[in-house]
Amino acid sequence: MSEEKKFKHIKVERIEEGNYAVISINRPDKLNALQMLTLKELAEALEPLELDPNVRCVVIRGTKDFTKKPAFSAGADLSAPVSPDIKPRNLIHQCHELYRRQKYYNLIEAFPKIIIAAVDGYALGGGLELALVCDIVIASKRSIFGQPEIIRGIFPGNGGTQRLIRSLGMMKAKKMIIFGEHYTAQQMYEWGFVAYLADDDKFEELVHEKASWVGNAPTKSLFVIKKCINYGTQVPLNIGLQLEQLGFGINSQSKDVVEGFTAFLQKRPPKFKGT
Numbered sequence: 001m002s003e004e005k006k007f008k009h010i011k012v013e014r015i016e017e018g019n020y021a022v023i024s025i026n027r028p029d030k031l032n033a034l035q036m037l038t039l040k041e042l043a044e045a046l047e048p049l050e051l052d053p054n055v056r057c058v059v060i061r062g063t064k065d066f067t068k069k070p071a072f073s074a075g076a077d078l079s080a081p082v083s084p085d086i087k088p089r090n091l092i093h094q095c096h097e098l099y100r101r102q103k104y105y106n107l108i109e110a111f112p113k114i115i116i117a118a119v120d121g122y123a124l125g126g127g128l129e130l131a132l133v134c135d136i137v138i139a140s141k142r143s144i145f146g147q148p149e150i151i152r153g154i155f156p157g158n159g160g161t162q163r164l165i166r167s168l169g170m171m172k173a174k175k176m177i178i179f180g181e182h183y184t185a186q187q188m189y190e191w192g193f194v195a196y197l198a199d200d201d202k203f204e205e206l207v208h209e210k211a212s213w214v215g216n217a218p219t220k221s222l223f224v225i226k227k228c229i230n231y232g233t234q235v236p237l238n239i240g241l242q243l244e245q246l247g248f249g250i251n252s253q254s255k256d257v258v259e260g261f262t263a264f265l266q267k268r269p270p271k272f273k274g275t
Helices: 037-051 091-110 124-133 148-152 161-166 170-179 184-190 200-215 219-233 237-251 255-265
Strands: 011-017 019-024 057-062 071-073 114-119 122-124 138-139 144-146 182-184 197-198
Touching: 011 037, 011 144, 011 200, 019 037, 019 200, 037 057, 037 091, 057 071, 057 197, 057 200, 071 124, 091 124, 114 124, 114 200, 122 124, 124 144, 124 161, 138 184, 138 200, 144 184, 148 170, 161 170, 182 184, 184 197, 219 237, 219 255
Parallel strands: 019 057, 057 114, 071 122, 114 138, 122 144, 138 197
Antiparallel strands: 011 019, 144 182
């Protein structure tokens, strides 16, 4: 067995009884602010989990061991130095610098298994953009969301202007990005961005419950569902329906389909294996 990769900005933990893994951003003194290295490590940590049959769901979160305030991520680390090969006044260089960051968000979004964003505390700027590339958001009631980049004279360029509108609609997205205000977890729950809202002391329990549910669900069905939704919404309806047809054919080969039907006929809970 190959040795686990060592990371500087994140920690990876496997929850065997739940068939899921937890990737924690571990920069508590910086409120889990994101550097290029942080994003790179998140993408690198996901790669081996893609083919690991014992990991059927992934949770991305901020470290539980916070030193200041709880945070999923307070956004980009503005104190981080610019890459040495980037010339600040060169337009092509500046575009490429943003491409590098977007690349890692894209890789996280393309991960084929379900990713849960477990948000406890701040999810601001690039942190909110990180939640946007996950499939389900679970939040504690003390959590705060926002795209405050405008206050710094910048804008959410890690997919924020594009993904937020697809999640909340044009007018809500414009309001959040133009005014840079903070929003409570309750407000984001009412808007439908947060899927599950928990009292602060019940947050960890809820995250484990939902991650374990996904970790014990029919993994191939979830694979097809995620592909159909994420890519089918980018194309005309007739093409999206073709994706469903192909996905149905792929999923029909899964042993979990047999188990699901058998359990129904035998009037018992199914025991899915992810195969």
